[in-house]
Amino acid sequence: MNRLNVNFCGVDFKNPIVPASGTYGYGREYECLYPLSTLGGISVKGTTLHRREGNPAPRVAETPSGMLNSVGLQNGGVDKFLSYELPNLVTKDTRIIANIAGSTIEECAELAAKLKDSDIDMIELNISCPNVKQGGAAFGTDCNIAGAVTKAVKDNSDKPVMVKLSPNVTSIVDIAKSVEANGADAVSLINTLLGMRIDINTGRPILKNNVGGLSGPAVFPVAVRMVWQVANAVNIPVCGMGGVSTWEDAVEIMMVGASLVQVGAAIFNDPFAPVQIIDGLQKFCEDKGINNISEIVGTVKPW
Amino acid sequence: MMYKQGKYQIVSKKTLAKGIFDIEVLCPDVAELAEAGQFAQVAAEGFFLRRPISICDIDKDKGTIRLVFEIRGKGTEKLAELNKGQLIDIIAPLGKGFKVLEGKKAICVGGGIGVPPMVGIAKAYGANAVAISGFRNMAAVILQEDFKAAGVETILCTDDGSAGRKGFVTDALEEQIAREKPDIIVACGPMVMLKRIADIAEKNGIECQVSLEQRMACGVGACLVCACRTVKDGKEIHSHVCKDGPVFDSKEVVFE
Numbered sequence: 373m374n375r376l377n378v379n380f381c382g383v384d385f386k387n388p389i390v391p392a393s394g395t396y397g398y399g400r401e402y403e404c405l406y407p408l409s410t411l412g413g414i415s416v417k418g419t420t421l422h423r424r425e426g427n428p429a430p431r432v433a434e435t436p437s438g439m440l441n442s443v444g445l446q447n448g449g450v451d452k453f454l455s456y457e458l459p460n461l462v463t464k465d466t467r468i469i470a471n472i473a474g475s476t477i478e479e480c481a482e483l484a485a486k487l488k489d490s491d492i493d494m495i496e497l498n499i500s501c502p503n504v505k506q507g508g509a510a511f512g513t514d515c516n517i518a519g520a521v522t523k524a525v526k527d528n529s530d531k532p533v534m535v536k537l538s539p540n541v542t543s544i545v546d547i548a549k550s551v552e553a554n555g556a557d558a559v560s561l562i563n564t565l566l567g568m569r570i571d572i573n574t575g576r577p578i579l580k581n582n583v584g585g586l587s588g589p590a591v592f593p594v595a596v597r598m599v600w601q602v603a604n605a606v607n608i609p610v611c612g613m614g615g616v617s618t619w620e621d622a623v624e625i626m627m628v629g630a631s632l633v634q635v636g637a638a639i640f641n642d643p644f645a646p647v648q649i650i651d652g653l654q655k656f657c658e659d660k661g662i663n664n665i666s667e668i669v670g671t672v673k674p675w
Numbered sequence: 676m677m678y679k680q681g682k683y684q685i686v687s688k689k690t691l692a693k694g695i696f697d698i699e700v701l702c703p704d705v706a707e708l709a710e711a712g713q714f715a716q717v718a719a720e721g722f723f724l725r726r727p728i729s730i731c732d733i734d735k736d737k738g739t740i741r742l743v744f745e746i747r748g749k750g751t752e753k754l755a756e757l758n759k760g761q762l763i764d765i766i767a768p769l770g771k772g773f774k775v776l777e778g779k780k781a782i783c784v785g786g787g788i789g790v791p792p793m794v795g796i797a798k799a800y801g802a803n804a805v806a807i808s809g810f811r812n813m814a815a816v817i818l819q820e821d822f823k824a825a826g827v828e829t830i831l832c833t834d835d836g837s838a839g840r841k842g843f844v845t846d847a848l849e850e851q852i853a854r855e856k857p858d859i860i861v862a863c864g865p866m867v868m869l870k871r872i873a874d875i876a877e878k879n880g881i882e883c884q885v886s887l888e889q890r891m892a893c894g895v896g897a898c899l900v901c902a903c904r905t906v907k908d909g910k911e912i913h914s915h916v917c918k919d920g921p922v923f924d925s926k927e928v929v930f931e
Contacts, residue, residue: 401895425913
């Protein structure tokens with residue numbers, strides 16, 4: 373009995389565990405540890421219309437139970453993704469989620485158009501990167517713009533479009549409703565929380581970008597709360613992420629409404645984290661007599 | 676790329692100088708793959724990110740690698756608490772190591788905690804290598820016997836002259852080049868030292884490889900946080916210390 377397969381926006385995933393964008397490259401770096409076919413899918417490194425060099429280093433700072441990053445969407449551009457990464461990924465027997473980010477609405481639309489008829493399974497539209505000056509979180513913190521970007525991408529795409537939301541907003545529910553109203557097939561949340569660390573010996577921020585996105589176990593309770601709020605407010609599927617490190621975390625975030633789960637920073641600590649989470653979910657289902665993991669989605673009984 | 680992740684036994688631990696530790700790890704599968712100049716991502720209990728530590732030496736027959744590290748903060752302080760017989764969680768070997776040019780002459784220049792990765796590469800060149808090491812003072816001197824045991828000529832420099840000659844490794848390097856020009860210079864240490872060594876190599880028309888350092892997360896080339904400025908095909912780009920390095924041709928590196 374396959375207890376872990378899930379259907380998300382009409383796409384079949386063999387299990388609900390997907391390494392999160394920006395933490396897993398395009399899979400090449402982890403293949404020597406375990407086959408990528410073990411994974412439900414891969415959300416690839418954030419891809420832009422043109423190659424980007426990203427922000428100056430240092431781009432990482434450790435925090436209690438987590439880290440800040442300020443990579444700034446360094447990537448080879450969509451053409452390189454299509455010609456070099458995608459042909460490799462399609463041979464790996466796992467679902468491919470193309471994470472895209474643009475600095476204008478037009479750029480997002482063009483990216484979506486370029487991915488038409490390609491072998492990707494889904495688009496994840498990143499409107500929440502805290503580390504770029506244009507686009508990024510500027511799209512994800514305004515309901516009207518978030519809606520407009522979503523519509524532009526939907527109009528130019530033949531794939532299911534999942535919109536990745538920023539937690540750095542007053543009401544993530546309002547943003548989620550706006551992207552849903554503009555045609556989003558799903559939402560994923562949360563992206564990183566904006567943070568800052570200082571080197572007290574130099575008096576300077578550790579990150580050259582001064583500020584960066586917080587991820588890791590430290591943000592997990594925030595993610596659970598936001599997934600719960602959003603899942604209760606929209607009728608489209610929710611992909612949950614933010615500090616998920618163990619199978620228990622995955623169960624928890626699914627219980628509040630996530631039907632797909634991304635695992636990010638945990639991979640830096642333990643590259644086998646996604647595999648261990650999958651194994652743990654399988655055992656959890658067997659122990660509890662759950663026929664399919666989807667049965668637990670949204671089953672939390674709030675007080 | 677090929678690396679392993681696992682918990683391996685520490686078979687020996689030594690204190691080389693104040694705050695500097697030398698642990699030997701029994702990891703035959705890692706030792707088999709490892710090359711001089713590569714590094715390990717080491718988990719420190721209670722800390723989220725692993726600590727990148729260069730591989731000092733590899734013994735393929737014994738199936739061990741040596742990790743020599745300095746206490747830099749609370750994470751490395753935690754690592755220093757590990758003892759013989761305990762397990763250490765590492766991802767290794769990672770990154771690109773130094774070139775070994777068969778039968779050619781090398782000068783290996785290390786500054787401070789940049790000296791440990793020079794041991795493995797100097798050994799590979801054996802009697803064809805000269806190791807120039809620089810430290811603050813006599814109390815900080817480490818690993819000179821390891822070079823000598825491998826038949827490597829050693830030149831020791833200290834800032835205050837309390838051991839070896841007084842002065843910088845770069846002065847010793849220029850004198851050594853004048854005595855006998857090597858085919859390659861390899862170096863690890865502070866950026867200012869590496870920049871000066873790169874200049875000396877270029878002036879003398881000698882190939883030069885430098886090992887860089889940067890704050891890291893994944894260690895395998897996936898997360899892209901450990902960016903460094905390099906030049907490729909005449910254009911400045913961001914390479915990554917963990918996967919494109921830590922060893923780079925000095926001509927590629929944009930020194931700050």
